[in-house]
Amino acid sequence: MTIVEKILARAGGKKKVIPNEIVMAKVDVAMSHENADVVLKSFQEIGVKKVWDPEKIVILFDHRVPAESEKTATTHKRIREFVREQGIKHFYDLKEGICHQILPEFGHCRPGEVLVGTDSHTTTHGAFGTFATGIGGTEMAGVWATGELWLKVPESIKIIVKGKFRKYVSAKDLILYIIGQLKADGADYKSVEFCGPAISEMSIASRMVLTNLSMEMGAKNAFILPDEKTIEFVKSTTSKPFEVVLPDKDAEYLETLEYDVSDLPPQIACPHSVDNVKPVREVAGLKIHQVLIGSCTNGRLEDLAVAAEILEGKKIHPDVRLLVIPASRKVYLEALKAGYIEIFLKAGALILNPGCGPCLGAHQGLLAAGEVCVSTTNRNFKGRMGSPDSFIYLTSPATAAKSALTGEITEPL
Amino acid sequence: MIKGRVYKFGDNINTDDIYPGRYLSITTDREEMAKHCFELAYPDFLKTARPGDIIVAGKNFGCGSSREQAATCLKYFGISVVIAESFARIFYRNAINLGLPILIAPGITKRVEHGDMLEVDLEKGIVKNLRTNDEIKTIPLPSFILEILSEGGLVPYLRKKLGSGEKGGNK
Numbered sequence: 001m002t003i004v005e006k007i008l009a010r011a012g013g014k015k016k017v018i019p020n021e022i023v024m025a026k027v028d029v030a031m032s033h034e035n036a037d038v039v040l041k042s043f044q045e046i047g048v049k050k051v052w053d054p055e056k057i058v059i060l061f062d063h064r065v066p067a068e069s070e071k072t073a074t075t076h077k078r079i080r081e082f083v084r085e086q087g088i089k090h091f092y093d094l095k096e097g098i099c100h101q102i103l104p105e106f107g108h109c110r111p112g113e114v115l116v117g118t119d120s121h122t123t124t125h126g127a128f129g130t131f132a133t134g135i136g137g138t139e140m141a142g143v144w145a146t147g148e149l150w151l152k153v154p155e156s157i158k159i160i161v162k163g164k165f166r167k168y169v170s171a172k173d174l175i176l177y178i179i180g181q182l183k184a185d186g187a188d189y190k191s192v193e194f195c196g197p198a199i200s201e202m203s204i205a206s207r208m209v210l211t212n213l214s215m216e217m218g219a220k221n222a223f224i225l226p227d228e229k230t231i232e233f234v235k236s237t238t239s240k241p242f243e244v245v246l247p248d249k250d251a252e253y254l255e256t257l258e259y260d261v262s263d264l265p266p267q268i269a270c271p272h273s274v275d276n277v278k279p280v281r282e283v284a285g286l287k288i289h290q291v292l293i294g295s296c297t298n299g300r301l302e303d304l305a306v307a308a309e310i311l312e313g314k315k316i317h318p319d320v321r322l323l324v325i326p327a328s329r330k331v332y333l334e335a336l337k338a339g340y341i342e343i344f345l346k347a348g349a350l351i352l353n354p355g356c357g358p359c360l361g362a363h364q365g366l367l368a369a370g371e372v373c374v375s376t377t378n379r380n381f382k383g384r385m386g387s388p389d390s391f392i393y394l395t396s397p398a399t400a401a402k403s404a405l406t407g408e409i410t411e412p413l
Numbered sequence: 414m415i416k417g418r419v420y421k422f423g424d425n426i427n428t429d430d431i432y433p434g435r436y437l438s439i440t441t442d443r444e445e446m447a448k449h450c451f452e453l454a455y456p457d458f459l460k461t462a463r464p465g466d467i468i469v470a471g472k473n474f475g476c477g478s479s480r481e482q483a484a485t486c487l488k489y490f491g492i493s494v495v496i497a498e499s500f501a502r503i504f505y506r507n508a509i510n511l512g513l514p515i516l517i518a519p520g521i522t523k524r525v526e527h528g529d530m531l532e533v534d535l536e537k538g539i540v541k542n543l544r545t546n547d548e549i550k551t552i553p554l555p556s557f558i559l560e561i562l563s564e565g566g567l568v569p570y571l572r573k574k575l576g577s578g579e580k581g582g583n584k
Contacts, residue, residue: 022555022557034437034440035437035440035480035481037440037441038440038441038481038482041440041441042567042568045568045572046568046571046572046575046577047572047575047577047578048575048577063437064438068438069438071438071439072438075438075440117479118479118481119478119479120477120478120479120503122479134479134503135479135503135506136479136480136481136484136503136506136507136510137481137507138481138507138510138511138566138567138568139506139507139510139567141567141568142510142567142571145571145575145577146571146575150557184425184473184476185425185472185473185476185499185501188473188499188501188502189502218473218476218501218502220502273425273427360434360437360478361429361433361434361435362434362435362437362438379429379477379478381427381429381430381477382429382430382453382454383429383433383453383454384429384434388453388454
């Protein structure tokens with residue numbers, strides 16, 4: 001069996017499962033952010049008084065922090081009351097950061113487990129060998145009530161990655177390239193497994209970029225096969241026991257794809273879809289107005305480190321606004337200690353509090369009609385970050401930082 | 414049997430198109446959500462679509478965010494069924510869980526035009542184009558999904574299953 005077949009078989013209490021079989025899977029971790037309010041309404045309508053297990057539910061605020069409106073303040077208040085009432089053990093109020101950074105930092109990601117979240121980029125946590133997928137609010141209400149949900153066992157695509165990245169080319173460039181090849185529905189309903197020497201070399205943070213963005217080719221979930229690095233990280237964050245699940249040697253895959261990153265140039269996803277991917281050089285020279293470095297994709301310490309390396313001792317272009325959003329309070333503190341924050345401030349950046357920032361168009365730096373933003377986030381849909389007549393280009397932190405200096409889309413080297 | 418007029422879309426209609434992120438702070442007022450369907454990306458929808466209309470779309474309808482508002486706004490607008498070449502998985506599940514009927518019909522965009530009248534038999538999974546008399550087969554829904562839909566969505570389905578209805582719940 002593949003890794004997804006093994007995990008779902010176990011979660012469904014079966015010895016063996018095959019693709020397209022439906023299992024009732026027991027959930028180990030159930031995460032919601034502000035949309036816990038949507039979940040709450042459906043949960044109350046179901047009429048069950050108590051959640052199935054207050055220790056397995058994680059709730060946090062990241063999408064609109066601090067509250068950008070009275071409406072959101074009321075939502076936050078209602079959820080805090082619910083958390084208290086139900087005794088939800090793992091609640092992270094607005095100070096901690098983005099859900100897809102907080103879950104691993106606080107020890108909620110373990111190999112072999114089933115994790116569901118009311119956020120599409122929940123696929124991120126497959127970087128720890130967890131089966132992790134996004135669901136909607138009403139479905140989560142069902143999980144809160146019963147602790148389980150139906151899942152169709154997906155077919156698997158294996159992606160083997162070889163080679164060594166050139167300087168300033170990273171996991172973001174690789175996954176954008178893959179999405180450009182496979183397209184927005186290329187992995188619809190499928191489980192994606194990343195493996196190979198280039199993946200083994202990658203840091204935990206870089207691996208999370210791959211699983212995070214796998215959502216943008218439709219993947220139900222994505223895995224990095226757990227190795228020593230994974231185990232060491234997970235053990236440093238949780239004392240709860242776990243069992244590493246790996247695919248069998250004779251596991252069957254729908255497809256096996258191979259990529260070599262050695263000659264991969266920096267990539268960019270152009271408006272208005274994530275699969276509209278080109279080498280950066282093909283759009284180089286386009287004038288930009290805003291640069292955003294952050295998000296659940298690229299707001300981690302290594303992302304800030306590469307941006308700081310490029311921006312050190314320099315000033316950003318006078319026509320550009322540079323927004324930097326550390327993914328979490330912990331990342332922010334580490335960046336502060338490493339001197340990155342000072343470099344950003346001296347270069348002319350605005351540092352925002354950890355959270356989703358303007359990525360989903362809620363607040364903190366939206367775009368006017370005609371404006372162009374280079375962003376390290378994961379979606380460039382029309383109107384996503386403000387005006388429907390603005391333009392979002394997705395890149396790596398290195399390309400974003402370099403473009404902030406020149407005022408136009410620029411290759412980092 | 415569902416009968417309605419077609420409102421047609423292309424491929425890869427994402428959930429930001431269907432329900433703009435700026436309105437995600439609306440979390441509980443479903444009638445209010447319905448006022449923002451396709452508001453930024455396809456502003457004509459709110460001017461010309463009517464309750465009872467059927468959405469016909471290309472591949473990967475509902476890709477992107479997990480926001481349930483994308484399915485909720487269509488349901489409360491009065492869309493009677495969404496038929497697409499294929500769906501993104503979270504939207505597909507959300508629609509079922511909310512009791513918004515949904516059908517996968519490979520090839521449908523070539524056989525149906527904007528404004529056509531359709532007759533849809535959900536249980537048999539057959540779509541009839543009343544303009545052309547063309548009968549289009551869809552991929553049948555698994556029986557337990559039909560059961561959730563016939564109860565009106567996951568909430569009423571679970572209320573029945575868990576016996577947690579009006580009498581104050583079982584727990």
